[in-house]
Every structure is written in C-alpha cells, then in structure tokens.
Amino acid sequence: NAGVTQTPKFQVLKTGQSMTLQCAQDMNHNSMYWYRQDPGMGLRLIYYSASEGTTDKGEVPNGYNVSRLNKREFSLRLESAAPSQTSVYFCASSHSPGQVGDTQYFGPGTRLTVL
Amino acid sequence: QKEVEQNSGPLSVPEGAIASLNCTYSDRGSQSFFWYRQYSGKSPELIMFIYSNGDKEDGRFTAQLNKASQYVSLLIRDSQPSDSATYLCAVGGSQGNLIFGKGTKLSVKP
Numbered sequence: 664n665a666g667v668t669q670t671p672k673f674q675v676l677k678t679g680q681s682m683t684l685q686c687a688q689d690m691n692h693n694s695m696y697w698y699r700q701d702p703g704m705g706l707r708l709i710y711y712s713a714s715e716g717t718t719d720k721g722e723v724p725n726g727y728n729v730s731r732l733n734k735r736e737f738s739l740r741l742e743s744a745a746p747s748q749t750s751v752y753f754c755a756s757s758h759s760p761g762q763v764g765d766t767q768y769f770g771p772g773t774r775l776t777v778l
Numbered sequence: 779q780k781e782v783e784q785n786s787g788p789l790s791v792p793e794g795a796i797a798s799l800n801c802t803y804s805d806r807g808s809q810s811f812f813w814y815r816q817y818s819g820k821s822p823e824l825i826m827f828i829y830s831n832g833d834k835e836d837g838r839f840t841a842q843l844n845k846a847s848q849y850v851s852l853l854i855r856d857s858q859p860s861d862s863a864t865y866l867c868a869v870g871g872s873q874g875n876l877i878f879g880k881g882t883k884l885s886v887k888p
Contacts (some may be wrong), residue, residue: 689839696875704880705881706878708875713874734802757874761871762874764829765828765870766811767868768824769821769822770821772820772821
C-alpha cells in the first residue's frame with residue numbers, strides 16, 4: 664500500500680498562475696483533507712471531504728477550490744496564486760470521521776512557492 | 779474558536795532522560811486526542827491516540843489525558859537523539875475534524 668500520495672512534491676508559481684495539487688489514497692478511507700502548514704502557524708485545515716460527493720470549508724478556504732473526484736482522489740486548486748499561498752500543503756485521509764479514535768494519515772506534502 | 783495550545787519550545791533534554799510534552803485544549807466536547815511526530819521537511823506521523831482519562835502506554839511513549847483539566851501530555855522515556863522532532867498535539871470532536879496545536883520542538887542531546 665502506498666498510503667496517501669501527493670503530486671507534485673515541489674512547485675514554483677508566479678503570482679496569478681493557476682495549478683492543481685493532486686492527492687490519492689489507497690486505504691479505502693471515506694474522508695480526505697487538505698491542510699497548509701506555515702512556520703509558527705501549525706497545520707490549518709483548508710477544505711475537507713467527509714465522504715465521496717461532499718466537500719466543506721475548513722479554517723482557511725479563501726483562494727482555494729477542491730474536487731472529490733472519486734473515493735480515492737481529492738484535488739486542491741489555486742485559481743490565481745498569491746504570494747500568501749506560499750506554504751507546504753498536506754493531504755490526509757481517515758476512515759470514519761467523527762468516530763472516537765479515527766486517525767488521519769498524511770501524504771508527503773507539496774512545497775509551493777508563489778513569486 | 780476551538781484552540782489547542784502547546785509550548786513551542788525548543789525543549790532540550792539529555793539522551794536517556796524523560797521528555798514531557800504538554801497540550802491544553804478549549805473545547806470540552808472533544809473526544810479524541812492525538813500525538814503526531816514531524817521530522818524537519820517530512821509529514822506528520824501518528825505516535826498514538828488516547829480517548830479515556832488516564833494513561834496509555836506504547837513502548838517508550840505514554841500519553842496522559844485529563845478531561846476535567848482539558849490537558850493532554852506525552853512522556854517519552856529513555857529519550858534518543860532520533861526522537862528530536864516537532865511533536866504536534868491534535869484534538870478531534872464529533873465532526874471528524876482535527877484541531878492541531880502549533881507543535882513543540884524537542885531536541886535530545888547525546
């Protein structure tokens with residue numbers, strides 16, 4: 664099992680460019696999540712999908728859109744990148760959101776720089 | 779606003795000592811409590827979770843939960859240089875989302 668995979672690993676964009684970050688999991692998990700991690704800010708939830716066909720905003724959704732393509736895949740799109748979106752982006756998945764002990768497993772991350 | 783607070787550190791301990799990491803949370807309805815370890819440049823990996831008051835042990839790691847005081851801790855016995863990392867406390871509720879603390883950086887000196 665590969666677990667949670669993310670592409671690309673690194674990306675440099677110019678202000679105003681768009682891009683899509685891809686995430687896939689092979690653990691048959693129901694829920695998937697997108698976080699960003701900035702120095703001194705910890706992990707902050709951007710969007711999540713509790714199950715196939717649903718998506719919801721997290722703490723910092725502005726400037727992002729998501730698509731739950733199927734049970735395995737959850738993508739994050741930046742329509743018009745801004746320097747404030749320079750960050751490390753992590754995708755995570757879990758089996759049973761809301762159940763006690765439900766654990767999130769993380770992908771390796773995408774390091775994005777917006778110039 | 780649900781919050782999870784951790785001392786940012788760095789916490790420095792000598793090899794072989796006990797490292798004690800602490801976390802407080804604001805939401806009394808929280809049900810699940812997690813400790814993740816994150817090496818520099820890597821993704822968070824789960825160490826353990828706890829959901830009942832008291833202690834839970836897994837090898838050199840012990841998680842402690844006190845819901846009345848809204849306090850979670852992680853003890854690392856016989857600390858090794860390979861334990862040097864940032865430790866993230868995360869708290870989950872019935873919605874399924876996790877709220878993460880900003881992490882405590884631990885340095886174990888040989």
